[in-house]
Amino acid sequence: MSKAILYDSTLCIGCKACESACADRWGLPYNDQIAAEEEISAHKLTAVETHGERYSRRMCMNCQQPACASVCPVGALQKTALGPVTYDADKCMGCRYCMQACPFQVPSYEWSARLPRVRKCDMCFERQSQGKPTACTEACPAGATIGGERDELLAEAQKRIAAKPGEYYNKIYGVHEAGGTSVLYIAAVPFDQIGLRTNIPNEPLPETTWRALELVPDVVSAGSVLLGGIWWITNRRAEVAKKEGR
Amino acid sequence: MTHKFPKITVWRAIFVAILTSGLYATYLRVMYGLGGSTNLSDKVPWGLWIAFDVMCGVGLAAGGFTLVAIVHIFNIEKYKPVLRPAILTAFLGYVLVVVGLMYDLGRPDRLWHPLVMWNPHSVMFEVAWCVTLYTTVLFLEFLPMVLEKFGWETPLGWIHKISVPLMILGVLLSTLHQSSLGSLFLIVPEKLYPLWYSPMLPPMFYVSAIAVGLAMTIFESWHSSRAFGRALELPLLVSVGRVLAVVLSFYLWVKFLDLLHRNAFVLLKQNRIETWLFALEIGLMAVPMVLLFQSRIRMCPGALYACAVMVVFGFITNRLNVGTVGLAAGSGTHYFPKWSEVAVTLSIVASGFALFWAIARYFPVFEAPSHAGARSELTEANIAMSVR
Numbered sequence: 140m141s142k143a144i145l146y147d148s149t150l151c152i153g154c155k156a157c158e159s160a161c162a163d164r165w166g167l168p169y170n171d172q173i174a175a176e177e178e179i180s181a182h183k184l185t186a187v188e189t190h191g192e193r194y195s196r197r198m199c200m201n202c203q204q205p206a207c208a209s210v211c212p213v214g215a216l217q218k219t220a221l222g223p224v225t226y227d228a229d230k231c232m233g234c235r236y237c238m239q240a241c242p243f244q245v246p247s248y249e250w251s252a253r254l255p256r257v258r259k260c261d262m263c264f265e266r267q268s269q270g271k272p273t274a275c276t277e278a279c280p281a282g283a284t285i286g287g288e289r290d291e292l293l294a295e296a297q298k299r300i301a302a303k304p305g306e307y308y309n310k311i312y313g314v315h316e317a318g319g320t321s322v323l324y325i326a327a328v329p330f331d332q333i334g335l336r337t338n339i340p341n342e343p344l345p346e347t348t349w350r351a352l353e354l355v356p357d358v359v360s361a362g363s364v365l366l367g368g369i370w371w372i373t374n375r376r377a378e379v380a381k382k383e384g385r
Numbered sequence: 386m387t388h389k390f391p392k393i394t395v396w397r398a399i400f401v402a403i404l405t406s407g408l409y410a411t412y413l414r415v416m417y418g419l420g421g422s423t424n425l426s427d428k429v430p431w432g433l434w435i436a437f438d439v440m441c442g443v444g445l446a447a448g449g450f451t452l453v454a455i456v457h458i459f460n461i462e463k464y465k466p467v468l469r470p471a472i473l474t475a476f477l478g479y480v481l482v483v484v485g486l487m488y489d490l491g492r493p494d495r496l497w498h499p500l501v502m503w504n505p506h507s508v509m510f511e512v513a514w515c516v517t518l519y520t521t522v523l524f525l526e527f528l529p530m531v532l533e534k535f536g537w538e539t540p541l542g543w544i545h546k547i548s549v550p551l552m553i554l555g556v557l558l559s560t561l562h563q564s565s566l567g568s569l570f571l572i573v574p575e576k577l578y579p580l581w582y583s584p585m586l587p588p589m590f591y592v593s594a595i596a597v598g599l600a601m602t603i604f605e606s607w608h609s610s611r612a613f614g615r616a617l618e619l620p621l622l623v624s625v626g627r628v629l630a631v632v633l634s635f636y637l638w639v640k641f642l643d644l645l646h647r648n649a650f651v652l653l654k655q656n657r658i659e660t661w662l663f664a665l666e667i668g669l670m671a672v673p674m675v676l677l678f679q680s681r682i683r684m685c686p687g688a689l690y691a692c693a694v695m696v697v698f699g700f701i702t703n704r705l706n707v708g709t710v711g712l713a714a715g716s717g718t719h720y721f722p723k724w725s726e727v728a729v730t731l732s733i734v735a736s737g738f739a740l741f742w743a744i745a746r747y748f749p750v751f752e753a754p755s756h757a758g759a760r761s762e763l764t765e766a767n768i769a770m771s772v773r
Binding site: 211212213230231234235236238239240248249251253254255256336339340344347352355362363367369373376 | 416417419420421425426428431454457459489490493496498499502503506507509510512549556560561564565572573576712
């Protein structure tokens with residue numbers, strides 16, 4: 140069981156109350172100028188995008204098997220049992236591999252800071268571990284963003300699509316993408332039309348690197364035997380040749 | 386000599402200009418962070434400093450482990466004269482990679498974190514450990530040159546005792562490190578252009594590193610023979626050239642099969658920047674391969690050197706393609722390094738040349754040491770000493 144968020148693009152009215160609540164929760168500044176930015180960044184961890192007459196909300200997908208957490212060399216990023224993917228700035232050394240690895244291009248960096256951190260939504264881990272809803276779900280006046288258990292939200296999404304098949308594109312984004320995400324989307328149109336990436340593999344991405352990494356013990360053990368053996372043979376041959384030669 | 390003097394000052398002027406710009410870029414990096422000194426952004430988190438300073442730096446250092454394996458593990462003694470320069474190149478290469486990382490990491494003061502905070506599921510964790518351990522190994526492989534210079538026999542004996550396991554460890558760490566730089570990109574199947582994205586990235590990075598390691602051996606022998614007025618070890622380099630041709634053909638064969646199995650050849654029909662840069666990278670590997678298979682060309686020092694330079698540039702093109710260009714389309718953005726990124730990179734390369742020159746001048750890099758059996762060398766050295 141893990142917490143998730145369901146975002147229904149058809150219900151979103153673009154009021155950006157979620158953005159403002161999110162900025163409050165992180166202690167980030169929020170004004171008209173920042174509200175006009177339609178991109179997530181180090182000072183704006185969720186953003187409502189306008190696509191014609193439709194809206195789409197971007198935030199960290201808090202993947203079920205996050206690429207960012209798997210690639211972090213120091214374990215600063217962690218997938219919690221509760222659902223959120225958390226970040227520990229005290230561990231981070233700033234290699235930015237998480238940013239490179241994230242298929243949704245979510246983690247942002249404090250580029251101009253002298254002691255920079257990665258910033259990303261952590262699905263209000265602190266609030267949720269106290270049993271409270273995320274700041275954005277609490278703030279949403281239209282019910283476009285709701286929180287809950289992932290299974291329940293999947294069922295809810297299916298119910299909405301089944302109830303009004305004409306109003307929804309018949310898919311839920313986040314069920315399979317990158318092995319499944321904790322943020323789920325439903326919309327009236329195919330997802331690429333509301334700015335979501337649709338070329339994301341369904342395979343959990345950590346597997347791609349693990350297939351190489353799991354060979355490391357094999358390479359080390361087979362390699363040391365092989366190299367040691369070759370050294371022993373060639374060295375012995377040289378010794379014998381030297382003795383016989385003299 | 387009188388002819389040579391102004392030439393040197395021109396190079397020195399360029400060297401000073403590069404270092405001055407690098408120094409100013411360093412000031413920008415320290416005072417204004419990565420934002421003030423690079424063109425990196427949230428969508429392009431890695432740029433020139435990773436793709437060149439780290440990925441090429443590590444690759445260009447591959448001559449160290451390749452020659453250690455050839456000379457000490459396969460016991461092919463004739464390559465010994467080029468071993469020490471290769472170890473020195475590798476050691477300097479790795480030290481400069483760490484310097485490059487200090488620029489690129491957001492928090493260079495936490496460089497040591499991966500040694501304490503483990504995540505064995507991360508390729509970067511493997512990379513961090515390989516850099517640390519192999520730099521240590523290279524230091525110990527380089528140390529005898531210093532110890533011999535000062536005649537410190539006791540520590541020299543200690544290093545000699547552990548030299549075989551040390552060298553095997555070095556080859557293993559290099560194998561892991563070279564291939565893991567390819568593994569880094571396995572996590573971005575949807576971002577890296579399919580001409581480059583392949584599950585074969587780790588072995589391809591490994592084989593191309595061996596190729597460029599051999600090419601660098603020819604490259605540095607050529608330059609040091611000119612800088613120090615030494616005779617070129619031509620017969621030796623000719624056979625290095627032959628091995629290089631074989632390694633290149635193996636690499637290109639793997640690359641061909643990889644494209645074939647992934648049905649990626651159709652991509653070559655598209656008129657895109659990726660296609661052209663891919664063609665450039667392959668051309669810079671294929672042309673020297675064809676040339677080096679001909680003994681007439683191998684025997685000619687100039688042609689041999691030109692082939693080595695082509696391989697080095699082909700290798701650099703490949704790493705820059707994987708590390709920057711190949712990711713641009715998939716990330717939905719463009720990247721071109723800022724002047725300060727280039728200045729730091731050039732400064733690091735220039736320092737590498739200068740350090741190599743300085744160390745080769747003062748330490749016994751080119752005189753092969755006289756280990757067991759090389760009695761004639763010993764007497765020669767004694768004669769030289771007594772003459773002095």
